[in-house]
Amino acid sequence: MTQANLPAWARLRVSRRHEKFIQVLLFLCAALSVLTTAAIILVLLGNAVYAPGAKKAFFEHVSVWEFLTGTHWKPVEGESGRFGILPLLSGTVMVAVIASLVSVPAGLGAAIYMSEYAAPAEREFLKPVLEVLAGIPSVVYGFFALKFITPWILKPALSLFGLDLGTFNVLSAGIVVGIMVTPLIASLSEDVIRSVPRSLREAAYALGSTRFDVSARVVVPAALSGILAAFLLAFSRAIGETMAVVIAGGQQPIATLNPLRGAQTMTSFMVHASTGDSAADSISRMSIYAIGITLFVITLTINLISGWILRRYREVYQ
Amino acid sequence: MPTITSGNVPPSVAGVDRELDMSAHSAAIEARRLNFFYGEHQVLFDVSLTVPERSVTALIGPSGCGKSTFLRTLNRMNDLIEGSRCQGEILVEGQNIMDPAVDVVLLRKHVGMVFQKSTPFPKSIFDNVAYGPRVAGEKNRAVLADLVESCLKKAALWEEVKDRLTTSAMSLSGGQQQRLCIARTLATNPRIILMDEPASALDPASTDRIENLIGELCANYTIVIVTHNMQQASRVSHQTAFFYKGQMVETGPTMKIFTHPSEKQTEDYITGRFG
Amino acid sequence: MIRPASDRNKAEIAQVKSAGTASAAITSPIVERQNTNANRAVSFISGADRHIRRRLMLSRIFAAVCRFATYSAMAILIVLLVAIVWSSVDRLALDFVTNTNSTNPTRAGILAGVWGSFWLILFTALFSVPVGVGSAVYLEEIAKDSFLVRLIKVNLANLAGVPSIVYGILGYTVFRSSAAALGLLFDGHHVVGMAGLFRIRLSKLPIYEDNILVGALTLTLVILPTVIAASQEALRSVPSSIRVASLALGATRWQTIWRQVIPAALPGISTGVILSTSRAIGEAAPLIMLGALTYTSMCPGSIDSPTKLLTRPSQVLHAPLDQFTAMPIEIYDWSKQPDSRFTAVAASGIVVLLIVLLSINSVAMIVRHYASRRLKW
Ligand SMILES: Nc1ncnc2c1ncn2[C@@H]1O[C@H](COP(=O)(O)OP(=O)(O)O)[C@@H](O)[C@H]1O
Numbered sequence A: 001m002t003q004a005n006l007p008a009w010a011r012l013r014v015s016r017r018h019e020k021f022i023q024v025l026l027f028l029c030a031a032l033s034v035l036t037t038a039a040i041i042l043v044l045l046g047n048a049v050y051a052p053g054a055k056k057a058f059f060e061h062v063s064v065w066e067f068l069t070g071t072h073w074k075p076v077e078g079e080s081g082r083f084g085i086l087p088l089l090s091g092t093v094m095v096a097v098i099a100s101l102v103s104v105p106a107g108l109g110a111a112i113y114m115s116e117y118a119a120p121a122e123r124e125f126l127k128p129v130l131e132v133l134a135g136i137p138s139v140v141y142g143f144f145a146l147k148f149i150t151p152w153i154l155k156p157a158l159s160l161f162g163l164d165l166g167t168f169n170v171l172s173a174g175i176v177v178g179i180m181v182t183p184l185i186a187s188l189s190e191d192v193i194r195s196v197p198r199s200l201r202e203a204a205y206a207l208g209s210t211r212f213d214v215s216a217r218v219v220v221p222a223a224l225s226g227i228l229a230a231f232l233l234a235f236s237r238a239i240g241e242t243m244a245v246v247i248a249g250g251q252q253p254i255a256t257l258n259p260l261r262g263a264q265t266m267t268s269f270m271v272h273a274s275t276g277d278s279a280a281d282s283i284s285r286m287s288i289y290a291i292g293i294t295l296f297v298i299t300l301t302i303n304l305i306s307g308w309i310l311r312r313y314r315e316v317y318q
Numbered sequence B: 001m002p003t004i005t006s007g008n009v010p011p012s013v014a015g016v017d018r019e020l021d022m023s024a025h026s027a028a029i030e031a032r033r034l035n036f037f038y039g040e041h042q043v044l045f046d047v048s049l050t051v052p053e054r055s056v057t058a059l060i061g062p063s064g065c066g067k068s069t070f071l072r073t074l075n076r077m078n079d080l081i082e083g084s085r086c087q088g089e090i091l092v093e094g095q096n097i098m099d100p101a102v103d104v105v106l107l108r109k110h111v112g113m114v115f116q117k118s119t120p121f122p123k124s125i126f127d128n129v130a131y132g133p134r135v136a137g138e139k140n141r142a143v144l145a146d147l148v149e150s151c152l153k154k155a156a157l158w159e160e161v162k163d164r165l166t167t168s169a170m171s172l173s174g175g176q177q178q179r180l181c182i183a184r185t186l187a188t189n190p191r192i193i194l195m196d197e198p199a200s201a202l203d204p205a206s207t208d209r210i211e212n213l214i215g216e217l218c219a220n221y222t223i224v225i226v227t228h229n230m231q232q233a234s235r236v237s238h239q240t241a242f243f244y245k246g247q248m249v250e251t252g253p254t255m256k257i258f259t260h261p262s263e264k265q266t267e268d269y270i271t272g273r274f275g
Numbered sequence C: 001m002i003r004p005a006s007d008r009n010k011a012e013i014a015q016v017k018s019a020g021t022a023s024a025a026i027t028s029p030i031v032e033r034q035n036t037n038a039n040r041a042v043s044f045i046s047g048a049d050r051h052i053r054r055r056l057m058l059s060r061i062f063a064a065v066c067r068f069a070t071y072s073a074m075a076i077l078i079v080l081l082v083a084i085v086w087s088s089v090d091r092l093a094l095d096f097v098t099n100t101n102s103t104n105p106t107r108a109g110i111l112a113g114v115w116g117s118f119w120l121i122l123f124t125a126l127f128s129v130p131v132g133v134g135s136a137v138y139l140e141e142i143a144k145d146s147f148l149v150r151l152i153k154v155n156l157a158n159l160a161g162v163p164s165i166v167y168g169i170l171g172y173t174v175f176r177s178s179a180a181a182l183g184l185l186f187d188g189h190h191v192v193g194m195a196g197l198f199r200i201r202l203s204k205l206p207i208y209e210d211n212i213l214v215g216a217l218t219l220t221l222v223i224l225p226t227v228i229a230a231s232q233e234a235l236r237s238v239p240s241s242i243r244v245a246s247l248a249l250g251a252t253r254w255q256t257i258w259r260q261v262i263p264a265a266l267p268g269i270s271t272g273v274i275l276s277t278s279r280a281i282g283e284a285a286p287l288i289m290l291g292a293l294t295y296t297s298m299c300p301g302s303i304d305s306p307t308k309l310l311t312r313p314s315q316v317l318h319a320p321l322d323q324f325t326a327m328p329i330e331i332y333d334w335s336k337q338p339d340s341r342f343t344a345v346a347a348s349g350i351v352v353l354l355i356v357l358l359s360i361n362s363v364a365m366i367v368r369h370y371a372s373r374r375l376k377w
């Protein structure tokens, strides 16, 4: 029976049922994201912490304590294996800190310039430039760091001070990651700076402020928590950044704070381990899950804090 | 709104002597044939006005007639508006402030401004008041503390906040915030204070306090106040100027404007026939 | 009227000095000036006050620093592009895009990567567009504010911040093992029921567990939060008067969404979707986690020219289940080769990748431009 030969009210009923079905379908689409999160957590926990059945999870081989405090990372089978995450963590933190040193001043400066100084036409031109910078793939930045920044800029500059720079080094990796996250800081900070009401700026000018006074003493302090949220988000992005670091940062898991040498980060170890030809349930493979869960927890925590700060900030001006 | 007729102009607030002869006062501000444009849109037409020193001048007129625009030309706040243009001459204490060589930072320290909406910075009460002196280079904490205290006292806010100077200014009530903004302006040591409907967002009790404050301040400062409220204008001012459609229709001693206006438009306005 | 600035300056200094001696106890210049309030002579002329001159200088320096920060971003972009094009000259030629990979740097080409990326993006778009737009429609148009909906929204915000490599772990563990299980099903002789129908074509060809579909599913999860956010934004920009008008004419909610809201939001949705999908083209990390090939000279399904898309249907069917590499993966592989002649190969690969990205972004810009013009009519 087709719809056409039903009475009008019945057709409506059919179409309502049809709509109900579509709504459920759309709900399932939206719910997929929750499922994804659940799957990520299950997969990571199920291989790192407790594996059902015969397979043994990573932490059933290595104690959590050893993992979190060990200073050697040598993911091989048997007696000589060492599974301390600190070398990878120090590499990761170094990259993220260098990236922040680059991106925080640059991003904040750009945000202040675009919101307080640039004419509308200039902004229209600068925004796409930053978008393009943000859209360039990570591998490209890795190549740029390894083949250009290290040999053509850092090596000559550091040799003036008698410093020796490795072909693979954390410094160049950190710098390009900084360049990558600068647009993120710039656009997020610009948004929060713009949301500072115009009346506040006028009040400051009326008290005899220069533009610098208005920006640095009124607008930026008023937007500070929002800007902080942007920094945190960029920091977490830098922690999870992968390909640029894999290409330019080297693969030695050594606990060092010397950015002139190469060091392995959590992400570059994961890439390294999955390109090697270790068996699927080898301890080296299983360690990916333990590192993955560490990475996930760190980035999620930072993102949650950042989101919380941003929500509180928005409440102030709305 | 009850209409004002010759018989019932409300009494002035303490400190404002409406019978004062102001011809003895020198001019703090002299605006001469001011024309103002937002882009192509002209909003002030040949406005001339003289503001005597140490007195209160009220600007009245229907909404959109250009009162705020005029007020904002007096400390060049309109410079901040893209595409705005001003012709004519404004002398502040004898100097033409439209001169391109004029430093607006100096000018605005000298000619302070209080806005309709209170605009406390999201900082502590102390830091709000200390803002002006700080940007001007004052670092000595003791000097700042004295200054903050004296300005808060002048703004009649000291007693209410002296125990919580370090709490956020956002936690104050609307009336307190507005008095804080006045204290903040006083701290830059201006001689002229411009007020753009400073009490229009406040409850009657707070409005009362602001009006009394104006009466106290006018002994030492020249005040120009824009107000929507005609009773308020008559209570706090020595001189009143009536604006209509971008023109300054009439100006004179407040008592005269409210009892024997010489222009028909002024009379219509103050008796509530329009606006 | 106005005395020369220098005169005024002297006068003011003299005044300040005299006031200072009068009340020796007060040391602050601010307080001095306050005390001289009654009879001070003021000058508004710039440069009259040394302190303000310093502040204005500071303000200009600050502006210059901020401008420098902003424009250095542009300078870096230019340097990056120039450095890459300059590095690529030794290899960039037509045969770079017609050759597949080789251990010989003068012969190595990116064809396999281009085809791999093509298939990946095709399926990523096929999966992510309906699911992404569907989620956005649900969240913006249908959902009422409930605990579950809030959970979904918070969750989406946080998923966007999960490093893409974590999705790689998920894809490796879930999709890849499912593909492996599926491969067993087809390759073994235990095929039951409907599966037998597909077996006819596919069982002769190997099914890989690290295939295009697995890669596309993983990339879908990576970009889904962005696709949803972009679509939500487009839907939000549709004025609610359109919805009200449609509902008032007796249309049901779904009719309103399908016939009025989605068409009105379509330009915004397509721009957002194209831009987020193009991000997937540059992703290498999650694909490497899945076990995508870093070195191969084979295109998926052995389809290495557009004509074969039409003439080899069985290969076309096989391509989604074949192993693959992708442009960014090949670039990564060339970048890490010790033989320095591969630098030019990697740079050439980057040039091709950037050209592809640029073309896709231009399409998005054109859509946006065209749509904004149409709306004005
Ligand atoms: N920033 C601006 N840009 C363009 N026009 C403006 C701006 N501010 C005010 N105007 C216009 O100028 C006229 C006078 O405004 P205003 O001075 O604010 O009036 P009042 O304070 O007397 O109510 C009004 O017509 C208003 O629309």
Ligand SMILES: [Mg+2]
Pocket (backbone or CB within 6 Å): B067, B068, B069, B196
């Ligand atoms: Mg006004």
